[in-house]
Amino acid sequence: MSLQTTKGFNYPQYTDTPDVPRDIYALASEIDNYLTTNKGPQGVQGIQGIQGPVGIQGIQGVQGIQGLIGLQGVYTVSTTPPSAPLTGTAWLNTNTGRLYVYDGAEWFEPYGNYLGIQGPVGIQGIQGVQGIQGIQGRQGIQGIQGIQGISIQGTTGSTAKITRSSLSLGNIAVSTSFTETEITSVCQRGLVSLFNITADTPTQFDIEVRSASSGGGTVMLSTAGYYGTSYNLSAPWYFEADSGNSMWVRIKNVSGSTANFTLSNLRVERFV
Numbered sequence: 001m002s003l004q005t006t007k008g009f010n011y012p013q014y015t016d017t018p019d020v021p022r023d024i025y026a027l028a029s030e031i032d033n034y035l036t037t038n039k040g041p042q043g044v045q046g047i048q049g050i051q052g053p054v055g056i057q058g059i060q061g062v063q064g065i066q067g068l069i070g071l072q073g074v075y076t077v078s079t080t081p082p083s084a085p086l087t088g089t090a091w092l093n094t095n096t097g098r099l100y101v102y103d104g105a106e107w108f109e110p111y112g113n114y115l116g117i118q119g120p121v122g123i124q125g126i127q128g129v130q131g132i133q134g135i136q137g138r139q140g141i142q143g144i145q146g147i148q149g150i151s152i153q154g155t156t157g158s159t160a161k162i163t164r165s166s167l168s169l170g171n172i173a174v175s176t177s178f179t180e181t182e183i184t185s186v187c188q189r190g191l192v193s194l195f196n197i198t199a200d201t202p203t204q205f206d207i208e209v210r211s212a213s214s215g216g217g218t219v220m221l222s223t224a225g226y227y228g229t230s231y232n233l234s235a236p237w238y239f240e241a242d243s244g245n246s247m248w249v250r251i252k253n254v255s256g257s258t259a260n261f262t263l264s265n266l267r268v269e270r271f272v
Contacts, residue, residue, distance in 0.1 A: 217248070
């Protein structure tokens with residue numbers, strides 16, 4: 001039996017009795033050789049197929065074994081740290097509001113530092129040896145001896161008193177000059193124990209008492225910058241006229257307003 005050649009394939013020809021399996025294998029071999037030898041260009045890639053439907057959800061897995069339970073933490077809120085704490089114990093100090101954690105050796109603050117609790121105040125140290133006393137300073141220089149007071153020997157009748165009251169010194173305006181008034185028939189020498197000058201309105205004034213007129217002689221009394229309406233003698237003072245028995249009282253109205261001045265009281269222990 002023989003096979004004819006069709007469509008470019010060379011079918012094998014056999015003269016003996018046909019063997020079907022052998023013929024099929026020979027035909028397949030010839031087809032493979034033909035396709036290998038006569039291979040054309042690669043064709044265009046086909047369009048992607050439509051996505052298939054989602055598959056059925058799988059069966060839920062078996063739940064895993066539960067883990068071991070950890071140690072429960074200890075948290076103490078008190079004014080003093082707990083005794084015999086375990087490692088990891090937390091303590092809130094209610095005195096300061098600060099939190100501490102025990103690390104097995106000491107308490108420390110877990111935020112911002114690793115410092116332990118402030119320890120107790122140490123024992124006060126021994127007082128130091130007292131220093132040596134300093135050298136005593138030298139004695140200061142003795143002050144100058146005061147001037148010896150004037151000794152005035154009284155004469156017979158020296159206990160007589162001269163008094164005056166309400167003697168006008170004038171209506172004196174503010175000025176840079178003194179206004180002078182003579183007080184007559186006083187004494188030549190004596191101790192003034194009472195001397196008052198008054199003004200009818202508050203003003204600032206200076207006072208002088210001299211032993212002679214026109215700003216001459218010796219100043220027996222002087223006070224400056226007195227302000228008010230009444231000047232009173234604070235201590236007795238000695239008076240001695242240059243000649244005669246007159247006392248010259250001088251007033252300067254420094255500031256304020258015009259005032260009427262009066263020698264309201266005068267008392268002198270006359271010596272002569």
